[in-house]
Amino acid sequence: MNVLVTGGSGYIGSHTCLELLNQGHTVVAVDNLCNSSRLALDRVEQLTGKTIPFYQQDVRDEEKLSQVFAQHPIDCVIHFAGLKAVGESVSKPLAYYSNNLDSTLVLCKVMNAHGVKRLVFSSSATVYSGDNAMPLQENSKIGNCSNPYGWTKYMCEQILRDIAKADPEWSVIQLRYFNPVGAHESGLIGEDPKDIPNNLMPYISQTAIGRREQLSIFGGDYPTHDGTGVRDYIHVVDLARGHVSALDYLMNHTGEEIFNLGTGHGYSVLDMVNAFQQANHVIVPHCITDRRPGDLPTCYADPEKSREMLGWTATHDLDAMCRDTWRWQSQNPNGYEA
Numbered sequence: 104m105n106v107l108v109t110g111g112s113g114y115i116g117s118h119t120c121l122e123l124l125n126q127g128h129t130v131v132a133v134d135n136l137c138n139s140s141r142l143a144l145d146r147v148e149q150l151t152g153k154t155i156p157f158y159q160q161d162v163r164d165e166e167k168l169s170q171v172f173a174q175h176p177i178d179c180v181i182h183f184a185g186l187k188a189v190g191e192s193v194s195k196p197l198a199y200y201s202n203n204l205d206s207t208l209v210l211c212k213v214m215n216a217h218g219v220k221r222l223v224f225s226s227s228a229t230v231y232s233g234d235n236a237m238p239l240q241e242n243s244k245i246g247n248c249s250n251p252y253g254w255t256k257y258m259c260e261q262i263l264r265d266i267a268k269a270d271p272e273w274s275v276i277q278l279r280y281f282n283p284v285g286a287h288e289s290g291l292i293g294e295d296p297k298d299i300p301n302n303l304m305p306y307i308s309q310t311a312i313g314r315r316e317q318l319s320i321f322g323g324d325y326p327t328h329d330g331t332g333v334r335d336y337i338h339v340v341d342l343a344r345g346h347v348s349a350l351d352y353l354m355n356h357t358g359e360e361i362f363n364l365g366t367g368h369g370y371s372v373l374d375m376v377n378a379f380q381q382a383n384h385v386i387v388p389h390c391i392t393d394r395r396p397g398d399l400p401t402c403y404a405d406p407e408k409s410r411e412m413l414g415w416t417a418t419h420d421l422d423a424m425c426r427d428t429w430r431w432q433s434q435n436p437n438g439y440e441a
């Protein structure tokens with residue numbers, strides 16, 4: 104299949120391009136590089152020996168996006184492009200609503216115009232309401248999002264649900280990611296946050312390499328096995344493969360379907376720190392600080408629906424997540440732009 108990947112040079116996008124090419128698909132990528140480097144896709148090309156037509160442009164630029172569809176016979180789209188920093192979304196809500204909603208609206212409009220009606224959307228576990236029992240199932244309650252970023256995912260899901268309802272030719276898969284971590288085993292591509300990392304794993308690895316003094320663990324008094332927050336960390340290569348499985352499903356079904364991409368296992372912040380230190384024989388200086396506003400004590404997926412309907416399960420364990428993160432970090436101490 105010929106797949107248009109928006110946000111293709113980003114963290115999850117670049118790993119997904121690699122898996123798509125490895126599994127015989129062709130890829131066209133669009134990214135404005137607001138949070139990524141062109142080098143990511145150069146390295147995917149290096150790893151696969153294949154070429155990715157790349158367009159540095161904003162998905163919201165309707166005319167330019169239409170030209171991409173005119174130039175390439177696109178079968179389906181994976182829509183990663185979006186802003187994703189939770190804290191920043193609180194201080195810049197307009198930028199987040201504008202970017203994440205407009206890019207989705209423009210994309211769907213252009214897809215319709217070119218008769219392309221198969222879409223995989225990057226959603227997030229953050230759309231689930233905080234008062235659900237664990238593990239989270241696809242029909243668990245959504246809403247009550249604690250920040251504008253979460254609301255943009257919630258709203259995009261609703262827009263896509265309505266589009267699929269209105270036109271029976273559309274096929275939409277909404278993938279709700281849990282906590283993506285790790286990097287490709289080559290150490291050539293990985294997560295490269297532009298500023299101080301918001302997420303746990305890049306903060307751990309930047310602390311281990313000396314770019315950060317110490318990790319602040321947000322809260323030590325949660326009702327969990329060691330008092331620190333529990334999450335469902337998933338290796339980015341497993342996540343990328345989930346998209347390839349979703350495409351197979353997408354081509355054979357219409358309508359809207361939602362899938363969790365997680366492992367079903369919860370690890371605490373201290374579990375992560377200990378696993379990272381043990382796997383890589385490094386020290387991660389850390390201290391316990393106040394809770395971060397909006398954080399839940401525990402969040403993990405029930406991945407059964409994905410296993411049953413997509414035939415997909417995560418195969419990388421915590422040790423692989425830690426080793427692969429460290430290989431990427433130590434080979435690229437300052438990310439792509441070193």
Ligand code: NAD
Nearest residue numbers: 110113114115134135136137138139161162184185225227
């Ligand atoms: P990322 O920032 O590395 O990738 C997103 C890419 O989109 C970047 O390369 C950025 O330059 C590009 N982009 C943003 N706005 C654009 C626009 N208007 N036009 C063109 N390109 C644009 O983030 P990621 O971690 O790879 O996340 C990919 C998707 O998955 C995002 O939609 C994100 O919200 C979602 N997601 C991520 C996580 C996570 O923890 N990483 C969890 C759940 C969902």
Ligand code: UDP
Nearest residue numbers: 301302303306319320321332334372395398
């Ligand atoms: N966390 C932490 N210190 C950090 C970053 C994160 O203790 O510097 C904790 C956070 O409170 C949560 C877990 O690590 O319990 C995962 O946070 P992250 O921001 O990576 O993902 P989230 O699940 O919040 O989207």
